[in-house]
Amino acid sequence: MTIKINLKIFLFLILFYITKQIKIYTIIMIFACLHEMGHLICGLMLGLKPKSLKIMPFGLCIEFSIYSKSNNIKITIKKMIIALAGPFTNLILICISILIKQKLEYMLYNEIVYANFLIAIFNLLPIYPLDGGRFLKAFMQIKKGRQKAYNYINKISNITIIIITMLASIGIYYYRNIAILFIVIYLWGLVIIENKRYNIKNRVYKIIQNS
Numbered sequence: 001m002t003i004k005i006n007l008k009i010f011l012f013l014i015l016f017y018i019t020k021q022i023k024i025y026t027i028i029m030i031f032a033c034l035h036e037m038g039h040l041i042c043g044l045m046l047g048l049k050p051k052s053l054k055i056m057p058f059g060l061c062i063e064f065s066i067y068s069k070s071n072n073i074k075i076t077i078k079k080m081i082i083a084l085a086g087p088f089t090n091l092i093l094i095c096i097s098i099l100i101k102q103k104l105e106y107m108l109y110n111e112i113v114y115a116n117f118l119i120a121i122f123n124l125l126p127i128y129p130l131d132g133g134r135f136l137k138a139f140m141q142i143k144k145g146r147q148k149a150y151n152y153i154n155k156i157s158n159i160t161i162i163i164i165t166m167l168a169s170i171g172i173y174y175y176r177n178i179a180i181l182f183i184v185i186y187l188w189g190l191v192i193i194e195n196k197r198y199n200i201k202n203r204v205y206k207i208i209q210n211s
Contacts, residue, residue: 005055032059038089068102083135090120127157
């Protein structure tokens with residue numbers, strides 16, 4: 001398994017330190033890693049082998065090797081299950097925090113619940129390659145086929161990021177929270193990269209169709 005570090009993580013560390021939000025960033029990173037461990041454990045239970053581990057600005061990213069191509073529906077269902085495993089892990093952590101609430105300090109309890117809720121909602125956004133986007137793409141692939149699913153999720157991702165940017169602009173104006181800006185920039189980065197990949201794959205697909 002290869003391990004890669006996204007150098008943007010150091011930029012985010014500096015920015016959150018300057019804005020005096022390094023504590024919440026650290027907490028989010030810890031639970032984001034536990035979120036990714038949920039993906040890892042689920043993938044291993046489904047018989048998949050980890051291919052790569054990337055250390056990203058908002059946690060880890062684990063990719064799995066897919067061995068069998070003979071039954072695409074089974075593979076696609078596995079992808080759907082793995083995609084939901086991360087947010088489900090955050091839900092479990094929230095439930096555990098509620099059960100042991102009396103043993104935790106009030107601030108620590110709020111931070112744990114807030115961080116896990118934020119991570120779960122963030123990853124369930126219908127933006128590829130976030131968990132919500134991966135699940136939606138896999139679901140549409142079963143219903144519509146791979147190429148149509150890829151077309152749909154690309155459009156949905158672009159529409160979603162535009163809506164989020166509009167809402168985030170309001171949030172930044174009223175709450176003066178620079179962290180919201182960093183998150184939106186990060187999401188735009190994901191969408192722009194996927195748009196480039198989509199355009200390349202789409203051109204290749206059209207060439208194959210016309211040949």
